[in-house]
Amino acid sequence: MNNIVGGDSLGEADIEAAYGSGDGDLDTSATVATAPKGQIFEQIYRPWNGSLGPRWVRNYAIYRHHVYGIISGSGHRRYHPFVRLTLLVVILGSMTPILMLLLSSMVSGDATGFLNRMWGVNRYNLWGNVLGYFPRNLCMWPLLTALVVGGLVSDDRKNGTSALYFSRPISRLDYASMKWLSAASVLATVILLTYMMYYSAAIVFKGEGWAFIADTIPIFLGGLVAGFFLVFTYTSIGIALSSISTSRFTASVSFLGLILGSKVVAWLVEIQFETTYIYLLSPYDCLAHLGQWLVGLPPNYDHPLIMSVVSLLAMNAASLSIFASRVSSLEVTRE
C-alpha cells in the first residue's frame, strides 16, 4: 500500500487567527448600507444511453465543422463575414471565363474570332484557368488560400480548443488530416470545379463534337492534374503557416507574403541577372513549370523540369512535417 506517511498521529493541526481579532477584545466597529435579489431552478441529471459512432463519424464532424462554416453564418466554425464575401467574389471571378464563353457564342462576326482566342478552349487558356498569371494565380488563389487557412490550427492553439479534440478519441492524425482536407476541399471547389465547369461550358456553348473532346481531353486532364498539385501545395504550405502562428492574420499574411514575395524576388533576379534558377524557390513557379509540361506548353523557364519537381516535393515535405510536428505539440493539459 501507498501510505508513506501513515500509522501514528499526524500531530496537531495549525491554528490561525484572523487579523483584527486582536486578543479577544469585545469592542469592534463597522458601518452598513443595504440591497436584495435572488433565483431558483431545478437541477436534474439526465443520463444518456445512446451509442457513439465510429471513427469516420467523428472525422466527418471535424470536416463538416470547418467546411460548412464557410457557407453558413452560424452553427459551425465562424468565418468573418468579410472573409466569406471575399470568397464569394473569388469564386465568381473564377467563373468569368464561363461568362465570356457564353458571350462569345452569342456574338457573331469579327468579334467572335477575338473572343474565341481570348476565352475559348486551347492549351494556353486551359493552363491559364488553373495557373494563369494575373489576376488569378498571383492574386485570387493565394488570397483564397490565405483566407481559408488563417486560423485553422492557430485558433485551436489560441483558444485552447485542442483540449476538446484530444481529450476525445480523436488521434492527432485524424485531426490533422481532416483539417487539411477541409482546406483542400474549399480550394479544390473553387479552382478545380470551376475549371471543369469552364471546360464543360466550352463544349456546350460551342456545340462541339466528339472529335473536339478527343483532341482536348489530354490537355484538360493535364490541367486538372496541375490544379491538383496546386491545391495540394498551397494547402500544405498554408496549413503549415497556420500551425506556426497564433493568430489568423499572421498566418494569412505570411502565406501571401511567401507566395507573392518569392515570385517577385525571383522575377527581379531574372530581369537583372538573366537566370531562372531562383524560381525554384517560388512555389507558384514550380507549379507553373510542372503545369506547362502537363498541358503541353513550352516552358518559360530555363532550368530543367526535374528540378522544379524536386523543389515542389521538398516544399510539400517540409510543410507537412512542420504541420505534423506542431500538431503533435498541441497541449491537452498544462502544468
Added chain:
Amino acid sequence: MNSTPAIALDHVSKWYGQVIGVNDVSLAIDGGVTGILGMNGAGKSTLFKLLMGRLRPSNGSVKLFGTDPWETTSPYRRVGYVSESEKMYDWMTSLDFVSTLARLHGMTRYEAEKRAEQALSFVDLEGVLNKEIGKYSKGMRQRVKIAAALVHDPDLLILDEPLHGCDPLARTSIMNVIREMGSRGKTILVSSHILEEIERITEQIVILHSGKLVALGNLHAIRAMLDKHPHRILIRCADSRALASTFIDQQPVYGVRFIDNESLEIMTKDLSEAHQLLPMLILKSGIQIYSIENPDDNLESLLGYLVGDA
C-alpha cells in the same frame, strides 16, 4: 488614523458610458489587513484600477499616502500590487524579472538581486529561478507576481486574488506573511472570491455590490448591526428541551427554536449579554453540551443578508 492614510477615497465614482463601475465610494484604510469582497462585477477590479492610477475617477478623489496617483507616481515606491490579469515578460527568467523590478524601485544591482532571490525562494521558486516565466505553470506565475510585490518591502500591498493557483503550502505561507505584515503596521488590501480565505486572514472587511459600498469594518460588528436578522446561537447538547428551560426566562433571550432533540437555537438581540450568561446557565443545568456556534456570523451569511444571493 493619521491625516495621510495609506488609502483614501472620497466620494469616488467611475462610470464607463452607461455602466457604473464604482458609485460614490468613500473609505479610508490605514494599517492592518482589509479584505474586499463582492461578486464578479461588483466593482472590485474598477476599484483596484483606480487605486493603481490606471483609471481616473469620474468624480471624487483617490489618494495613496496623501498623493493622487494619477498625478504623480511617487506613492508607488511604497506599493506592491498583485493581479492575475497583469502580464509579465515571458521571455525573462523570474530572477531577472523580479530583480529588474527591484532595481526600478531604486535598489543597487547587488541588492536587487539578493532581495529578488530571497523573495523568490520565499514563494518556493528557488529551484526555477533561471527558467523563463513563459514556461511556468499558472500557480508559479502567480507566485512570481507575489515575489515581485514583496521584493521592495512596500508599506501598502494591494492583492487581487493572490492565492489563486497556489497549493495549500504556498497559500499558508502567503497568508502568514499577510497577517504578519498587517500586525507590523503595513496596510494590506486583499480581495478573493473564496470567503473562507478572507475569514482566515482578517476580520476587517469592505463589501461592494453593484459599485456601491455596502459595509465596512469588523465583520462581527457588521453582523451585529444587522438588526433585521436577530442573532442566533446554535447549541448542540444532550437534551435540548431541558437546556432550553434554563434560559427561557433570561432577559436577553427572546426566542428559542428546537431543531431536534439535540440542537436548539437561541434568538437574541444582545449577543454579548447572552454569551455572558450562557456558561453559568449551562453548568447549572448540568446538561452535557457538544458545541456552541454563531451560524450566521461568517462572511457567507453576511453577504447573503446584505446582498441577497440565493
Added chain:
Amino acid sequence: MGQLEGGFDIANPIIQIRGLRKLYGPHVALDGVDLDIGTGGVGILGPNGSGKSTLFKCILGLIRITEGGGEVLGKDIVTMGPDIRSKIGYMAEYDSLDPGLTAVDQVRYAGELLGMRPDQATQRAHEVLQYVGLQDQRYRKIETFSTGMRQATKLACAIVHDPQILFCDEPTNGLDASARQFMLDTLRRTISDGGGTVIMTSHVMEDIQGVCDRVVMLSGGKVVVEGRIDELARQITREIEISVWGGATKMEQWLLQHGHKVRRMGRIMRIEHQGDQTIRAILEGASETGAQVRVLREYEPDLEDIFLLIMRKLGKSAKSSSDLKGVPGK
C-alpha cells in the same frame, strides 16, 4: 512507520495503475505510481510539480509511458487510449472553448467529436446546458460569457455523453462565491444522481472536500497518501476550539492553571480534548473569568490541515515573514 487503515473500497476499481513511471529526458515526472481508484468522488492533491498533470495525461492515454501501465474501466491505457477517451469526460483547467460559437453549438460540436450524430448531439447539448444552469444563455456566443458561464460550458462539453468518469482540472477557477457553490453542487449531483465518478484536482482544499470523499496525494512523482478524508482526519490530535471575546488571556491562564493543554492565537484557542470534562472545564473557566465563549466546538480537521501536516511530515513546511528578512542595506 505503520500502515494507514482503510484506503479505498477497491472491490471494483475503475482505474488501476501499476508501477507507472514517466520520464521527460532526465526529469522524473512520475516515479513508480501504484493506484486503485473506485467509484465516487476522488480528489488528486499535491504541490505544484508533483506530477498530477502527468498522471492525468497517462491515464487518458495521451502520452507515452516510460514504464508500467494500467487499466481504466478495464481497458489498457497503453493500447486503448481512444476507447478510454470515449468513456470519460475531461474538463480542462484553462480556456478550451471557441469564443465565436454559441454555447449550444460548441457543446453540440463537442458531442459530434465523440461520434454522436448531429441530431443526437443537439438534443444532448440542450439537456446538458440546462443541467449546468445555462438554459437562458445557451444561444449566446461564448465570447460574451462570464468566467462562471464558461466553466459551466466546459463542464457541459465534458458530460455531453454521460461519461462514467469525469476528470476536472481546477473546476472552480476564477468563480465567485455563488458560482463556485453552484459548480460544486453540480459536481456532487453528477456523482450522486448520475452515478458516475468525478476525479478532481484543485488547489482549494475546501472544494475537494465539497465533492470528494477520498483523496490521493502526490509529491515528487510518488503517491504519498491515499485514503478517505474522514479517516485521515481522525489521525489528527482531537481538540476543542473556542473563540473568546472579552478576556482571552485570562481564560487561557485559567485553563493552564487547571491543567489543560492550551494553544492560543489571538481570540482563538485550542484545548486538547480529553472527554466530556474538557467542555465542562471550559464553561467553568468562562463563568469564573467573565469571558464570553462565543464559539465552542470540536475542531474538525479539514483537508487543508491534513495536507499541511502531511507535507510537514515530508519535510516541507509553510514559511513566515522571517524567511523574508535580512538583506544588507534595507
